[in-house]
Amino acid sequence: MTQFQAPKGVPDYLPPESAQFVAVRDGLIATARRAGYADIELPIFEDTALFARGVGESTDVVSKEMYTFADRGDRSVTLRPEGTAGVIRAVIEHGLDRGPLPVKLVYAGPFFRYERPQAGRYRQLQQVGVEAIGVDDPALDAEVIAVADAGFRSLGLDGFRLEITSLGDDTCRPQYRELLQEFLFKLDLDEETRRRAEINPLRVLDDKRPHVREMTADAPVMLDHLSDSAKQHFDTVLAHLDALGVPYAINPRMVRGLDYYTKTTFEFVHDGLGAQSGIGGGGRYDGLMRQLGGKDLSGIGFGLGVDRTMLALKAEGKTVGSTARVDVFGVPLGEQAKMRLSVLAAQLRAAGVRVDLAYGDRGVKGAMRAADRSGASIALVAGDRDLEAGTIGVKDLSSGEQVDVAVDDVVAEVLSRLRG
Ligand code: HAM
Numbered sequence: 486m487t488q489f490q491a492p493k494g495v496p497d498y499l500p501p502e503s504a505q506f507v508a509v510r511d512g513l514i515a516t517a518r519r520a521g522y523a524d525i526e527l528p529i530f531e532d533t534a535l536f537a538r539g540v541g542e543s544t545d546v547v548s549k550e551m552y553t554f555a556d557r558g559d560r561s562v563t564l565r566p567e568g569t570a571g572v573i574r575a576v577i578e579h580g581l582d583r584g585p586l587p588v589k590l591v592y593a594g595p596f597f598r599y600e601r602p603q604a605g606r607y608r609q610l611q612q613v614g615v616e617a618i619g620v621d622d623p624a625l626d627a628e629v630i631a632v633a634d635a636g637f638r639s640l641g642l643d644g645f646r647l648e649i650t651s652l653g654d655d656t657c658r659p660q661y662r663e664l665l666q667e668f669l670f671k672l673d674l675d676e677e678t679r680r681r682a683e684i685n686p687l688r689v690l691d692d693k694r695p696h697v698r699e700m701t702a703d704a705p706v707m708l709d710h711l712s713d714s715a716k717q718h719f720d721t722v723l724a725h726l727d728a729l730g731v732p733y734a735i736n737p738r739m740v741r742g743l744d745y746y747t748k749t750t751f752e753f754v755h756d757g758l759g760a761q762s763g764i765g766g767g768g769r770y771d772g773l774m775r776q777l778g779g780k781d782l783s784g785i786g787f788g789l790g791v792d793r794t795m796l797a798l799k800a801e802g803k804t805v806g807s808t809a810r811v812d813v814f815g816v817p818l819g820e821q822a823k824m825r826l827s828v829l830a831a832q833l834r835a836a837g838v839r840v841d842l843a844y845g846d847r848g849v850k851g852a853m854r855a856a857d858r859s860g861a862s863i864a865l866v867a868g869d870r871d872l873e874a875g876t877i878g879v880k881d882l883s884s885g886e887q888v889d890v891a892v893d894d895v896v897a898e899v900l901s902r903l904r905g
Pocket of ligand 1: 607
């Protein structure tokens with residue numbers, strides 16, 4: 486018989502770690518909701534052309550990493566490699582941009598990239614993302630960045646840094662592109678790199694090979710060639726970040742893996758992760774909506790990697806969320822006792838308490854071990870003799886102290902202990 490395994494490069498999150506995964510994801514979402522971002526749930530797969538046009542044909546994401554297939558109606562669809570293109574598609578399709586601006590949206594879920602799997606680089610990755618669409622205000626850029634920063638910090642993470650730059654706009658990027666190409670074409674580049682310089686010269690600055698790095702060390706950078714308006718925009722974003730107390734480092738050579746970025750662009754980097762150090766990234770994408778057939782509206786957003794945030798927390802030796810599966814664990818000794826404890830468990834659950842009990846016939850020792858492993862702070866111990874007496878043993882699992890409580894008073898006793 487075949488032994489099945491999860492697809493290569495796809496992580497499983499199992500208890501108790503899965504509770505952390507959920508705490509990280511929900512913590513990041515909660516920070517965005519506090520800033521007025523509304524939830525949006527979108528399809529996992531979309532028209533392939535949406536990503537090709539939105540993310541950019543020359544990116545690795547589109548040219549090498551998409552999970553693309555023909556469905557049974559012979560349409561080419563793709564498992565979403567990122568969230569921004571789908572959000573803009575939905576905003577255009579449903580006319581969300583006809584309401585008050587900016588449209589502020591938050592989403593979470595899986596994304597798919599056929600990358601070479603390694604630590605922190607998965608083929609199914611999870612992100613929490615936000616998009617703020619329709620207003621080009623540097624204060625909004627700062628808000629988006631501050632929300633990401635606050636999200637990470639709310640989890641207790643502090644060993645990361647924010648890198649930021651500006652990629653300019655229509656008024657300065659074309660001239661800079663020419664300047665960069667002029668510089669690159671003078672270098673002794675191999676065929677493929679030369680072609681990249683023709684299609685997307687910025688990407689050559691992201692080349693990791695040492696000899697290319699060396700050759701491009703003095704390449705002109707966008708930040709030195711911003712138009713007055715793009716420069717003012719960037720300076721205002723930085724002034725807002727200063728006022729908000731969000732620390733940052735300017736990295737004029739930052740290159741993002743997606744083509745839609747304009748002006749403010751940023752990345753959160755964690756040094757405890759090795760090569761895959763980006764725990765989140767984002768930026769402005771002022772031309773994307775028009776490019777996808779909508780109005781000429783601006784946008785800015787981020788995507789934060791939930792998997793990598795988990796790894797960053799681990800690197801810092803931190804945990805979030807409760808590792809305890811339940812608050813109360815029932816230990817029945819006998820069938821009658823089991824029925825009584827089942828009823829009590831249902832009553833406590835209805836009152837909002839997390840309760841589990843020992844099933845099967847594992848004996849007292851086995852049941853108490855299960856109680857300890859569950860993370861519960863209280864055990865309810867009942868044998869047939871207790872039932873005759875009309876009591877249940879309520880045991881404090883940290884001190885080991887146990888008292889008999891009348892069956893009718895158990896719910897109140899447990900609630901007062903847990904809330905007290
Ligand atoms: P991205 O930089 O491609 O941006 O991805 C955002 C984050 O997702 C990364 O910083 C990283 O933490 C995580 N991530 C990406 N690929 C992988 C992978 N293979 N394995 C594990 N984690 C990964 C975007 O996707 C943009 N849509 C963000 C955005 C929203 N920009 C504007 N709005």
